[in-house]
Amino acid sequence: MKTVAIIQARxxxxxxxGKVLMDLGGHPVLEWCVRAARAAPGVDEVWVAxxxxxxxDAITSWCRDxxxxxxxxxxxxxxxxxxxxxxxxxxxxDPPPQAFILRLTGDCPFLDPQVIGGVVRLLKAEPYLGVxxxxxxxxxxxxxxxxxxxxxxxxxxxxxxGWAHKHATRxxxxxxxxxxxxxxxxxxxxxxxxxxxxxxxxxxxxxxxxDDLQVCTLIAQEWPxxxxxPSMLDILGIYDRRPTMRDINKHHPMNERYFxxxxxxxxxxxxxxxxxxxxxxxxxxxxxxxxxxxKSYLQYPQPSPLFxxxxxxxxxxxxxxxxxxDLVSALLPNILGSRDxxxxxxxxxxxxxxxxxxxxxxxxxxLAETLCRLIPCAEMVxxxxxxxxVTTAAVRLARAFTGRDKILICGGYHGWADWSVERNLGxxxxxxxxxxxxxxxxxxxxxxxxxxEFAAVIVEPESDPDYLQYLRDWxxxxxxxxxxxEVVTGFRLDLGGAQKLYGVTPDLATFGKAMANGMPLxxxxxxxxxxxxxxPPDNIFFSGTMFGETLSLAAAIATIKKLERDDIIQKLWWxxxxxxxxxxxxxxxxxLRDVITFSGQPPFWRVHFRDDQIAALFRKEMIASGTLIAxxxxxxxxxxxSEITRVLRSYDHALGVIRDAIDNNNxxxxxxxxxxxxxxxxx
Numbered sequence: 001m002k003t004v005a006i007i008q009a010r011x012x013x014x015x016x017x018g019k020v021l022m023d024l025g026g027h028p029v030l031e032w033c034v035r036a037a038r039a040a041p042g043v044d045e046v047w048v049a050x051x052x053x054x055x056x057d058a059i060t061s062w063c064r065d066x067x068x069x070x071x072x073x074x075x076x077x078x079x080x081x082x083x084x085x086x087x088x089x090x091x092x093x094d095p096p097p098q099a100f101i102l103r104l105t106g107d108c109p110f111l112d113p114q115v116i117g118g119v120v121r122l123l124k125a126e127p128y129l130g131v132x133x134x135x136x137x138x139x140x141x142x143x144x145x146x147x148x149x150x151x152x153x154x155x156x157x158x159x160x161x162g163w164a165h166k167h168a169t170r171x172x173x174x175x176x177x178x179x180x181x182x183x184x185x186x187x188x189x190x191x192x193x194x195x196x197x198x199x200x201x202x203x204x205x206x207x208x209x210x211d212d213l214q215v216c217t218l219i220a221q222e223w224p225x226x227x228x229x230p231s232m233l234d235i236l237g238i239y240d241r242r243p244t245m246r247d248i249n250k251h252h253p254m255n256e257r258y259f260x261x262x263x264x265x266x267x268x269x270x271x272x273x274x275x276x277x278x279x280x281x282x283x284x285x286x287x288x289x290x291x292x293x294x295k296s297y298l299q300y301p302q303p304s305p306l307f308x309x310x311x312x313x314x315x316x317x318x319x320x321x322x323x324x325x326d327l328v329s330a331l332l333p334n335i336l337g338s339r340d341x342x343x344x345x346x347x348x349x350x351x352x353x354x355x356x357x358x359x360x361x362x363x364x365x366x367l368a369e370t371l372c373r374l375i376p377c378a379e380m381v382x383x384x385x386x387x388x389x390v391t392t393a394a395v396r397l398a399r400a401f402t403g404r405d406k407i408l409i410c411g412g413y414h415g416w417a418d419w420s421v422e423r424n425l426g427x428x429x430x431x432x433x434x435x436x437x438x439x440x441x442x443x444x445x446x447x448x449x450x451x452x453e454f455a456a457v458i459v460e461p462e463s464d465p466d467y468l469q470y471l472r473d474w475x476x477x478x479x480x481x482x483x484x485x486e487v488v489t490g491f492r493l494d495l496g497g498a499q500k501l502y503g504v505t506p507d508l509a510t511f512g513k514a515m516a517n518g519m520p521l522x523x524x525x526x527x528x529x530x531x532x533x534x535x536p537p538d539n540i541f542f543s544g545t546m547f548g549e550t551l552s553l554a555a556a557i558a559t560i561k562k563l564e565r566d567d568i569i570q571k572l573w574w575x576x577x578x579x580x581x582x583x584x585x586x587x588x589x590x591x592l593r594d595v596i597t598f599s600g601q602p603p604f605w606r607v608h609f610r611d612d613q614i615a616a617l618f619r620k621e622m623i624a625s626g627t628l629i630a631x632x633x634x635x636x637x638x639x640x641x642s643e644i645t646r647v648l649r650s651y652d653h654a655l656g657v658i659r660d661a662i663d664n665n666n667x668x669x670x671x672x673x674x675x676x677x678x679x680x681x682x683x
Contacts, residue, residue: 001098003120003155004045004089005037006082008177009106010075011055014257015209020106021058022213025220029207030059032109034068036229041117042124043102049085051075079174083165086158099158100124103178107207108150109216112232115141116153118193123155125191135159138181138188144312144339146195149254150205151232153193154178160188170268172261185309186274186319197236198345204249205235211249218245259642262323267625267653274320275306282307294331299630301616301674304623311338313638316628325627325643325650329634332488332604335514335572336562337638343517346558347551356549363553370560371525374496376505377484378525382534383547387487388415390510390524391458393534393542395419397508398456398481400540401530406453410471411440412460414485441467451478456508458483462493462600465502472504481507481530487522491515492572492603495564519555568637569603575644576602576635582648583633590655595662605633613667614658616676621654 009020009030021028030048037046048063048070050056056072063070071088073081082103090099100123104111123139140154141147160181164173168180181188195201207216222238223230239245279297282289289306290296297306305318314337316326329335336343350363368381384390391414395407407419414420418427419435436454441464457475461468461484475482483506486497490511494501499509507530512522524542525531534542563569580602587596595614600606608631609615615631622629627650661667 001100001124002044002090003042003100003102003123004047004086005040005043005102005104005116006047006049006085006089007033007037007104007106008078008082009033009048009050009056009059010053011058012051012053012075013107013208016207016213018058019207019213021062022207024109024216025223025225027225028062029109029216030062030106031066032229033104033106033111034066036111036113037102037104037116039113039229040120041113042120043116045069045089047071047085047089048106049073049081051081077174079165079168079177079180082177083161086161090158098124101156101158101161103154103156105152108152108205109207110150110205110219110230110235111153112151113229114231115147115151115193119153119155122191122193123157136163136188137191138178138185139191139193140178140182141193141195143182143190143192144341144344145201146341146345147193148200148203148205148232148235150203150207152206154182156181156188163187170265172258172265175261176258180321183317183323184321185317186307187321190310194348197232198349199341200232201341202250203239203246204252204254209249209252211252215245215248218242259640263642263645263649267649270305270322270624271320272303272305272318272322275318276303278319279306292331294630299619299676300623301620301671301676303674304620305628313337313339314636314640314643323626324623325639325646326636327627327629327633327647329636330518332492332513332634333516333518334636335491336517336559336568337636338518340517340559340562340638342562343519343555343558346554347519350550350554353550355551356546360548361550361553363550363557364548367553367557367560370557371511371523374500374560374564375490375509375511375525376496376499377507377509377527379528380526380531382524382531382542383553384512384522384524384542384544385520385546385549385552386415387485387510387512387522388417388420389544389547390512390522391415391420391483391485391487392417393524393540394483394508394510394526395456395458396540396542397524397526397530397533398483400533402455402479402481404453404455404480405434406450406455407435408454408457408480409435409437410442410457410459411438412462412485414458414460440464443467443470451480454478454480456481456483458485460485460488461498461502461504461506462489462604465504468498468502468504472506475507483507484509486510487512488604491560491563492569493601495560495569515559516552516556517559519552520549521552521556566637571637572603572635574602575639576605576633579633579635579639579644579647580605582644583651586648586651586655590659592655592659592662595658596655600632603635607631607633612676613671616671616674617658617661617667618654619676620671620674621657622650625650625653627651 011018013019020030050059052072071085073084138156142152164180173180288296307319308316309319371381372378418431486509489498491514508526595610597608627647661670
């Protein structure tokens, strides 16, 4: 068993040329890196991988003078350079069993030997033994990032690196060494070393700019070379003494050049072989091969990605290793983006205390108090797990409170329960006949003689405050309860929901999706005198073993805190408006305004198509060009300039294909028989 740390180093940095040999406390930056790697537990050898450019002669000269093994290879094909260096470090490659590689970079002078050792230990951990394809694995402390930028460590087996070297074809994968491995989590099981200290992912201790050099110089002054490699805690102690150091370089975005390169990358051919194979396997044991109708194969023309492996921010990866800007956002729950650091930390903290308990917890009241403070109609709160849980509870509560049975649905989708579902196979007719439907915006049908028979009107309050006020007045006049289904609009249009945004207060309201940033949680809120009917002695029954599950409650508290603290919803409106304006302009440029239209509000724009064939071709080409989308712009806080640039590039591509297909009357031919099924929503 042998572990080799390979440090990437070159003189030709775009932002700070020659940085790896710059002086820090009387020693070059590269020497700080080599010393830390050699001090790390479990590291047997340290190599430096540099390029064959003349400028990098200085690096190899330093390595010779300091007895450091090195390899020189391609300047542009860094993956090949790294692979050849690994082969030099393992001359017996056949491959040898349990050959481990660490990737470090020469712009991280303050690498912590104990953190490096932690990744080594994780890479060699027992859970891998006996696992199929155990030779293929990837461990790091960067996915997700919980350590400072500058303590980055990635580890993998030699077999993993060899597989990537053989199969990676995108230029960005050849330049970045581990992006192909990290993207292919289905092929390479991944583990992450998590930092127990919260908030460390925002620290910047890397050397990439002149500002970074100033910070690193100050750290080296505070931590003389003679004291040995500093630990993360040692450097935090320096910041405790000199907290203003953070202001010097905190404005520099992390990995900016990488994301710029992604935004400029040409459209590349995608394969979905693993998705298709997994689909055939899953369909044998799972009807629909998915748990959610709107996440199933029915929504995307095949072949398309059908299974995702992981996400980060506004990006997701399928099990074939393809990357997408995610405009589905898990059907709207991911309001902050995948793996949000603050929410993940809250979940980990609660996980250390427990998940489900034999009695209630304080978290329930803490979250309920927050909802009552933010939501106009909320005087009392009960929690569920899904939108269907709480809309069904709201309807049952309305029936109990009014003594009436009939429910009026004003458009929209309100869950899969018997009272609400339109696909009513298996629903008794006696139940269906108690539910009446009218289109959103309709007024005439509500003036019927049966008005006094309705227990409640339920509506998704996405738009049209005048109509919502009309419903409020109508319900008050006829003694019915007004229920706002804010599962979609809640914590997306406004912290207090659409009712706060539009100034129309319902009697009851339901929330979910965005409230917990992907964790399963929903809430029914409303007037005290109505909600009290959920409490004995004369109460409706609404109870669930998992309704008070604590990880989701903790996630919701953290999510709402961040939404409020960072004014996230205002950002959603701005980004959504910008994207919609640019998308509409492209639709106009391609003369497709009679084919594709938009409606809704900026944080959640709906996209409408002339027919299902156009919808199928649109999704097919958006996916082919790197954007996962169904029929709406589900904006999240992680959608930044790079992601929006990529989405608009996908729009440009997809609309060009649609325009050409219409002009040549060959839409069906381009689809090659592929179709999309109906959406869940009726409107």
